[in-house]
Amino acid sequence: MLAYGQLRDQIIQMLSDKISLDDFEDWFVQNSWNVHQDSNLLAQRLAYAVELRLAELSGDRLSRGEFENELRQMVNSYPVKQEERNIIVSTSSSIDVTRPVLAWLLAADTSRVTASESLTRH
Numbered sequence: 001m002l003a004y005g006q007l008r009d010q011i012i013q014m015l016s017d018k019i020s021l022d023d024f025e026d027w028f029v030q031n032s033w034n035v036h037q038d039s040n041l042l043a044q045r046l047a048y049a050v051e052l053r054l055a056e057l058s059g060d061r062l063s064r065g066e067f068e069n070e071l072r073q074m075v076n077s078y079p080v081k082q083e084e085r086n087i088i089v090s091t092s093s094s095i096d097v098t099r100p101v102l103a104w105l106l107a108a109d110t111s112r113v114t115a116s117e118s119l120t121r122h
Contacts, residue, residue, distance in 0.1 A: 002031050004043035011050065011075050015068060025054060049074055 007028075014024035028050060035047045053070050056062040062070065 001038040002035050002043050002047060004040060004046060006031070007043060007046055007050070008075060011071050015072055015075070021064075028054070046074065 010019070010024060010027055013019045014021060019027075028047075032047045032051065035044050039047070050071065053062065053067055057064070057067040
């Protein structure tokens with residue numbers, strides 16, 4: 001399992017010349033294998049972004065300096081520490097989708113009523 005903080009630390013080590021790019025790439029390939037199966041979303045996003053930059057570097061789409069600048073921006077834009085908490089996201093709608101949308105949008109005095117009130121008018 002690739003932990004977000006571990007990946008971020010390795011990027012910083014490479015950018016600080018404490019480990020070589022080759023050593024970083026070797027470590028990254030070994031540790032990011034199956035990242036989609038056993039790592040959290042933040043670690044996955046960072047890993048995919050790094051993988052893309054490594055491919056661009058090896059394909060001569062990025063220079064070494066551009067590659068390092070991109071990684072530096074990633075490290076600075078991602079949070080320093082990931083908070084381990086569950087977040088539940090849900091959505092709902094108050095629109096009655098069985099009624100034609102235009103029927104309540106074209107009501108003469110809709111500007112003075114709420115959306116739920118306009119749905120109850122005929």
